Amino acid sequence: MAKLERLYISNNSLSGPIPSDIGNIPHLGLLDLSKNRLNGSIPNSIANLSQLRKLLLYQNQLSGMIPTGLGNCTNLEILDLSRNSIVGMIPYEVAGLRSLKLYLNLSSNHLHGPIPLELSKMDMIQAIDLSSNDLSGFIPTQLSSCIALEYLNISKNIFQGTLPDSLGQLPYLQVLDVSYNNLTGQIPQTFSRSSTLKFANFSYNSFTGNVSNDGIFSSLTVESFLGNTRLCGMIHGMPRCRRRHSHLHLLPVLLIPLSITFMVFVFAYPLALKARIGRPVMILRGGRNIDEGADGKGEYNYPRLSYKQLIEATGGFCSSSLIGSGQFGHVYKGVLKDNTNVAIKVLDNSKSVGGDLSGSFKRECEVLKRTRHRNLIKIITICSKPDFKALVLPLMSNGSLERHLYPTEDHSVNNRLLTLARVISICSDVAEGVAYLHHHSPVRVVHCDLKPSNILLDENMTALVADFGIARLVKFAEDDSSANEPCSYNSTDALLCGSIGYIAPEYGMGKRASTQGDVFSFGVLLLEIIVGRRPTEVLVDQSSSLHEWVKSRFPNMLDPIISHALTRYVPPTATTESDQTWRDVVAEIVELGVLCTQSNPCTRPSMLEVCIEMNRLKQCVTNPSLQIILE
Structure with a gap:
């Protein structure tokens, strides 16, 4: 047990308490005891699991309080304790876990007290679900510091006060549910102006005022606003607001901003222009021309x-x-x-x-x-x-990865070459090559076009990254304020970098090529291999991108995707007892793909971190002594 890294025994009929000896497995990284009948409290010994990255204890009969020692698990990325009978307050030690990257789910328990301010330290978390508890107090404005947050559900609690308008300014927020609370005041306009919000539920609170039908609100129905008797607006089914006949009271409100704008334009614009003209420009020049020399001899x-x-x-x-x-x-x-x-x-x-x-x-x-x-x-x-x-x-005798993923009649490809172990080995090879480009090459390189057709396979099915036609050679500005942003040269930065379906979203907003963009493309590649569909196909069929389509099913609706992957990539030793192991490995690949395709480039892992994860999976599936088979 000393070398055990993953323990999956979910969806059984296990009962009784979680043994405290679980804390004596020093290398345990993934622990899934969900969907059982476990009772008692969560043992404090879990705090000893310093390598723990995923803890899933949801849908049991656990009671007691959340152990504060969980705050010592500083590598924890996923924590799901939902659908139990856990009581007490959310420990600030757990709320301050900055390592959480994917989601924190404490819903459907009996937690009480306020949301700890330490929760705002989770600046890489994508989803937070605290719904169906007895949490109270005000919603802290500091939650806006969770800049990677895409999903926030704090419904069915007893929160009071106003809804912070700063939450509507979260740059990646897509889903918000604050229903069934005691919130008051107006619904901030920042939510209607959000460019990312796709769904919001404000129902059964005590909100007041006018609700516009601008932005995201134009796609919401009256169900998102039910139970707020003092709301009015243009939403179909909502009472219309009464018009005021006198507009004289608006005159000062209009004149003051206009006066301020005029003064700013007159006095501040010349200063800003002067500052802009005087700003130094950093130009990085690299390499000599390959055609230099009259005799055609270059470098x-x-x-x-x-x-x-x-x-x-x-x-x-x-x-x-x-x-x-x-x-x-x-x-x-x-x-x-x-x-x-x-x-x-x-x-x-x-x-x-x-x-x-x-x-x-x-x-x-x-x-x-x-x-x-x-x-x-x-x-x-x-x-x-x-x-x-x-x-x-x-x-390359085995052609491109694309030929193996999508064989046609024109290409005689042996589909059996792509076992699940082989796929993981190929992805590990790609990660190694790109990590070298990003971190160890004499000149740092951003590939900009990672996709199956640019991954070639030799006679041993070893993967080689190819096609550097739109690659960027990068250096890092040591004296610039954004030290982690590469400055490119010999490139056309104004153009989108890559192929449709694999392009990082920030490139569409004019951002320059970066290593984080390659990580995004690699994440799409992982998800494409598992799902078995080109990213462009999902765009057409689902009106969504591939990573968003997978993310909408993560983590509790992945079974069809995993089953399809296992059918497509038949494991070399497919037995009933090893099936769960293979399913768990596929789930980890999907999780890594979701991590790599986060909307915020700053929250994606580096290619070195991706390498470590892929090598670990590669060792697991290629070395029988490391495989974990659970009956």
């Missing part, structure tokens, strides 16, 4: 291949040699005179717009010549002429 010391030799190797770039196409050109299979099989990536001059083609070629050469890693494609040589540019790369 590259690769074997020379002429244009004629490439024509001979590919049969004149005939259609039968074509093995793929991309944003900037085509890839052909070729055989050199020494019988070396190669892939020749030829850039299409007809797709050159504003120098993008030349820039793509230079970027890819720049990346490939500076990086050395077993999970990154290596360059054999280049061929560069004014009207022809090509990269000669090793030919």
Whole structure:
């Protein structure tokens, strides 16, 4: 038991108290005892589990108080104690756990007292559910510090006072439920102006005032406002507000802001303009031109291949040699005179717009010549002429990951090569390669286009990351206020980075390429592999992105997704007793995908952290001695 890392015994008929010896498993990271008949209090010995990342005790008959020692579990990312009979107040030690990243669920218990102010320290938490308790007091405005929060449910308590308008300014909030409380005052307009809010429930409180039908409120029904007898507005089914005939009292309210605006424009604008003009601009220049030198000798010391030799190797770039196409050109299979099989990536001059083609070629050469890693494609040589540019790369005998995920009649692919263990190994390889680019490469690189077609598989099914045509070479500004934001060069920052479905949301708001964007794309890749659908298919069919579709089913409605994944990627030793182990592994992959695709880039894990997690899963499924089989 000393090496046990995961313990899943949920959905059984276990009864009695949780043994205190559970705290003597030093490496335990995941503990799921949910959906049983366990009673008694949560043992204080759980505080000894310093490696604990997920604790699921929901839907039992547990009583007593939440042990304050849980605050010592500083690696805890998920805590679900819902649907028990737990009493007492929420310990401030637990409320201050900044490590919680996915969700905190304490709903359907008998907790009382106020929301601890320490809860605001959870600046990476995505979901908080405190509903169906006896919590009281005011809703703290400090909750707005939970900047990654997407779901907040504090319904069916006895909160009083006003609803803080700062909650409506949470940048990623999508669902809010404050129903069945004693809240008063007006519903803040910040909620109607929120650009992310998709659902809100204000029913059965004592709110007053006018409710507009602007923004998100235009899609809400009267059910979201029932039980507030002093509300009025334009929502269908809601009483209309009475009009006041005198508007003279509004005159001072209008004149004062107009006067202030005029004064600001007259006096502050020239100062702001002067400050803007005088602001220094940081320019990072990197590398020499690959075409430098009249003799054509640049920084590259690769074997020379002429244009004629490439024509001979590919049969004149005939259609039968074509093995793929991309944003900037085509890839052909070729055989050199020494019988070396190669892939020749030829850039299409007809797709050159504003120098993008030349820039793509230079970027890819720049990346490939500076990086050395077993999970990154290596360059054999280049061929560069004014009207022809090509990269000669090793030919990967098993093609791209895309061919294996979506086999067609044109591609004879052995589907049995993609077992679940193999899929995890491939994802681990990709994570290793990208982590090297982000953290260990001589020049830091943001790939910008992680997707299945850019992941190649060699004869051993080892994954290699390829296609650096839109990659960004980055350096970090040491003297800038945003020290963790990369400054890119040799790039077109104004363009969206990547392929539809894999692009990080911040890129759509004009943010520059970043390592966090690659983490997002990797998360989409994980979810795509498990769900078995292209991200663009989910966009069309569900009017939603792939990660949002999965997140709406996380964590309690994943069974169909997991079952489909197990059917698709048959485990190498599929037995009844090991089925639960495989299900748990798939659930962990989904969880990692959800973490990587958080809306707030600052709350996503780094690629190094992703590597550690993928390597742990890889060891679990490839080393029988590490597999945990629960009967």
